[in-house]
Amino acid sequence: MASLEETSQHCNDIVESYLRLSPNESEFIKCTQDAINETKRCILDEIFCKWCPFSGEISLSYNGGKDCQVLLIVYLSCLWEYYKKGSQASFPLAELPAAFISLEECFPKLQDFIEFTAMKYHLNLYKSPLHPDKKIKMADAFDIYLNEFPRIKGILIGIRRTDPFGEKLVPIEKTDSGWPEFMRLQPILHWSLASVWSFLIYSNEPICELYSMGFTSLGKVTETDPNPYLMIENDKDHNRSNRFNWEEEHAFQNQKELNKENIESDYELVNVTETSIHTAGNQIHRDTKYYPGWYLTDDKLERCGRIKPA
Ligand code: FAD
Ligand code: MG
Ligand code: MG
Numbered sequence: 199m200a201s202l203e204e205t206s207q208h209c210n211d212i213v214e215s216y217l218r219l220s221p222n223e224s225e226f227i228k229c230t231q232d233a234i235n236e237t238k239r240c241i242l243d244e245i246f247c248k249w250c251p252f253s254g255e256i257s258l259s260y261n262g263g264k265d266c267q268v269l270l271i272v273y274l275s276c277l278w279e280y281y282k283k284g285s286q287a288s289f290p291l292a293e294l295p296a297a298f299i300s301l302e303e304c305f306p307k308l309q310d311f312i313e314f315t316a317m318k319y320h321l322n323l324y325k326s327p328l329h330p331d332k333k334i335k336m337a338d339a340f341d342i343y344l345n346e347f348p349r350i351k352g353i354l355i356g357i358r359r360t361d362p363f364g365e366k367l368v369p370i371e372k373t374d375s376g377w378p379e380f381m382r383l384q385p386i387l388h389w390s391l392a393s394v395w396s397f398l399i400y401s402n403e404p405i406c407e408l409y410s411m412g413f414t415s416l417g418k419v420t421e422t423d424p425n426p427y428l429m430i431e432n433d434k435d436h437n438r439s440n441r442f443n444w445e446e447e448h449a450f451q452n453q454k455e456l457n458k459e460n461i462e463s464d465y466e467l468v469n470v471t472e473t474s475i476h477t478a479g480n481q482i483h484r485d486t487k488y489y490p491g492w493y494l495t496d497d498k499l500e501r502c503g504r505i506k507p508a
Pocket of ligand 2: 263265356357358361
């Protein structure tokens with residue numbers, strides 16, 4: 199399996215390749231390139247100037263969703279750039295600090311995907327202990343996490359402005375009262391749903407299979423359905439279509455991955471979690487009742503599969 203160094207370089211290749219695409223190729227390329235550039239600026243010029251990414255001060259809040267996966271890929275790409283510009287003789291990090299707070303029942307397919315990607319992206323993934331007998335808040339879970347890892351000063355969050363309570367957030371800010379004190383690092387606030395899909399599908403990275411089954415936002419198992427706006431039966435006016443055909447057809451291919459050794463080790467990993475992993479640029483449409491999640495590009499409808507909207 200590739201090291202964190204190689205994975206960061208791979209993510210850098212994906213990001214730089216996306217930035218070189220001609221904006222005329224597909225409708226979302228230009229706005230996604232702008233979004234990537236703004237995120238890169240925030241990470242490289244603001245976050246890395248305040249906290250050194252190689253000293254264990256920055257962690258990632260990771261729940262396997264599309265948003266924190268986009269953030270993770272762009273972050274690793276920036277890590278590579280930061281390393282190349284610096285003076286270190288060798289890549290100084292083996293794993294990226296990350297935390298998954300599992301307060302509620304998680305979809306098994308999502309759980310598998312989190313495990314798989316924690317390995318793939320070399321996350322040193324803390325998983326909050328479950329307390330089935332008492333209701334514990336996310337803020338308290340992070341308090342426990344930070345007591346265990348007191349070096350951490352800032353936590354990356356894949357929140358976007360269109361998320362509930364996301365409207366007034368800024369990229370770098372302290373936590374609110376009622377939360378343990380640390381810096382919230384939110385460099386993808388400005389990303390639209392369409393940009394998230396354009397980039398992820400182009401990246402050719404594996405994404406959680408639930409998205410190919412019509413889910414657009416993943417919450418508690420008992421409170422999340424596929425998005426009703428993606429039910430094929432409901433789409434009499436043919437409003438839904440795949441607007442990312444170009445990204446699928448031209449998805450990023452890393453020549454280095456084509457050597458035999460890597461294919462074999464990747465194959466073993468895929469076998470472990472066969473049911474929940476596939477490659478974003480090469481989707482298998484298994485569910486015939488719903489269009490895949492990326493057929494929906496309207497940010498306002500993203501959470502319509504939540505039975506109790508947050
Ligand atoms: P999602 O799209 O599901 O999540 C947005 C992002 O939140 C994800 O990309 C991921 O980075 C992170 N995240 C969500 N769920 C988990 C999880 N189970 N484990 C790990 N990461 C997860 N709210 C406040 O009102 N004040 C605060 O000061 C504050 N600080 C926060 C600090 C951190 C590190 C995090 C993760 C959240 C914080 N929140 C705070 C809550 C935040 O604003 C969102 O409400 C919360 O992330 C849930 O997002 P969502 O389900 O609406 O959207
Ligand atoms: Mg989200
Ligand atoms: Mg959530």
